[in-house]
Amino acid sequence: MITDATLTKEGLAPSGKGRVLLIACGALAREILAIKEANSLDHLDLQCLPAILHNHPERIVPAVQDAVAKHSHTYDRLFVVYADCGTGGQLQAACAEMGVEMIAGPHCYSFFEGNAAFAAQDEMTAFYLTDFLVRQFDAFVWEPLGLSKHPQLRDMYFGNYEKLVYQAQTDDPALTAKAQDCAERLGLAFERRFTGYGDLAPALRGLT
Amino acid sequence: MSDQDDDIILSELNDEDLVAQMFDDLYDGMKEEIEDGVNILLERGWPPYRILTEALVGGMTIVGHDFRDGILFVPEVLLAANAMKGGMFILKPLLAETGAPRVGKMVIGTVKGDIHDIGKNLVGMMMEGAGFEVVDLGINNSVESYLGALETEQPDILGMSALLTTTMPYMKVVIDTLIEKGMRDDYVVLVGGAPLNEEFGKAIGADAYCRDAAVAVETAKTFMARKHNQGAPAA
Numbered sequence: 518m519i520t521d522a523t524l525t526k527e528g529l530a531p532s533g534k535g536r537v538l539l540i541a542c543g544a545l546a547r548e549i550l551a552i553k554e555a556n557s558l559d560h561l562d563l564q565c566l567p568a569i570l571h572n573h574p575e576r577i578v579p580a581v582q583d584a585v586a587k588h589s590h591t592y593d594r595l596f597v598v599y600a601d602c603g604t605g606g607q608l609q610a611a612c613a614e615m616g617v618e619m620i621a622g623p624h625c626y627s628f629f630e631g632n633a634a635f636a637a638q639d640e641m642t643a644f645y646l647t648d649f650l651v652r653q654f655d656a657f658v659w660e661p662l663g664l665s666k667h668p669q670l671r672d673m674y675f676g677n678y679e680k681l682v683y684q685a686q687t688d689d690p691a692l693t694a695k696a697q698d699c700a701e702r703l704g705l706a707f708e709r710r711f712t713g714y715g716d717l718a719p720a721l722r723g724l725t
Numbered sequence: 726m727s728d729q730d731d732d733i734i735l736s737e738l739n740d741e742d743l744v745a746q747m748f749d750d751l752y753d754g755m756k757e758e759i760e761d762g763v764n765i766l767l768e769r770g771w772p773p774y775r776i777l778t779e780a781l782v783g784g785m786t787i788v789g790h791d792f793r794d795g796i797l798f799v800p801e802v803l804l805a806a807n808a809m810k811g812g813m814f815i816l817k818p819l820l821a822e823t824g825a826p827r828v829g830k831m832v833i834g835t836v837k838g839d840i841h842d843i844g845k846n847l848v849g850m851m852m853e854g855a856g857f858e859v860v861d862l863g864i865n866n867s868v869e870s871y872l873g874a875l876e877t878e879q880p881d882i883l884g885m886s887a888l889l890t891t892t893m894p895y896m897k898v899v900i901d902t903l904i905e906k907g908m909r910d911d912y913v914v915l916v917g918g919a920p921l922n923e924e925f926g927k928a929i930g931a932d933a934y935c936r937d938a939a940v941a942v943e944t945a946k947t948f949m950a951r952k953h954n955q956g957a958p959a960a
Contacts, residue, residue: 574920603889603919605890605919662800663798663799667804670800670803673807677840
């Protein structure tokens with residue numbers, strides 16, 4: 518069984534089975550596999566790039582371009598399961614140039630809630646975590662921001678935020694407790710919001 | 726850098742060694758040591774502007790270069806910035822009293838819908854260090870907020886920052902409004918933020934995209950020099 522740490526640092530190699538290859542963020546691996554299984558989407562194969570690219574948006578476009586170049590001749594269709602993810606529209610432009618489709622939305626927080634609903638909420642002072650990011654909070658937030666060594670930096674990073682919104686893809690009391698602990702560590706109010714898979718599920722079901 | 730520094734007594738160092746030590750202390754984000762260093766140099770009769778440029782900005786320039794080159798990361802830069810802030814806090818009132826040269830004036834703020842200010846704060850601090858007067862509008866600024874500040878403050882430069890792909894287009898809203906009101910050519914418009922790039926800066930009609938604080942300072946200085954040259958009588 519693949520671990521979160523592996524998904525964070527290495528990603529996931531494709532199985533080679535299926536006509537359609539999903540090139541996705543490692544942070545979405547479990548959710549994509551769950552949707553695939555629940556809907557018997559056996560024609561979909563999954564390759565995940567290391568989830569930690571989330572912290573380095575400037576590396577996402579070249580990594581996706583490399584994956585597309587590598588697999589474009591071995592699958593009937595490629596679909597990129599990254600939203601814009603802080604690339605400033607460059608991922609969309611690169612996908613258009615390569616003739617590859619991608620999921621809509623500014624980031625996964627948005628498509629998990631549903632892009633329309635997320636845009637309507639206008640929650641400027643919310644800091645979001647998904648199931649994966651709660652499990653990997655230390656690897657994605659605490660350590661890269663240097664907060665274990667320099668806790669005094671916390672308010673420089675999070676002083677303008679008001680609450681942590683845990684967007685739950687699954688019902689898991691242990692994960693909810695961990696998310697609440699994350700909020701306390703960041704000095705933020707806590708809100709749990711069950712989103713399920715949002716726009717991700719219909720986007721994958723629509724791939725023929 | 727500071728593993729061997731425990732026994733160093735700053736006041737016993739000569740000026741050259743003290744400034745070198747302050748570079749190290751800035752690099753290591755040691756705020757109290759920077760404050761001590763600034764006070765010692767003041768006691769030795771250094772003009773505040775000299776301390777600012779030679780000790781603080783000199784040290785932060787090294788930090789900026791190492792950040793650009795991937796040697797330092799955001800936490801270390803923030804610690805260094807915090808240390809510099811400690812020194813600036815002492816120097817700022819003295820700079821005003823002693824009539825330090827003013828290179829230009831900048832109004833800076835994060836755009837509407839965006840609360841991220843780390844990059845903006847770094848730019849503001851480095852611009853102050855470079856001799857600019859900086860008016861910081863904070864976060865979540867509307868067109869009205871920017872325009873009001875431009876009219877009140879009459880700056881040379883408008884700086885806008887955004888961290889989100891969803892908020893960066895607001896910069897164009899501000900620039901388009903400046904054009905509509907016939908004010909665009911009155912200001913140099915600099916933009917920055919993680920998801921931006923040079924192409925975006927050009928597309929929205931900014932004068933320049935600045936990828937980091939050090940580039941922002943150099944770009945601002947270049948525009949100010951150009952402005953002064955344009956204003957100079959022909960030879």
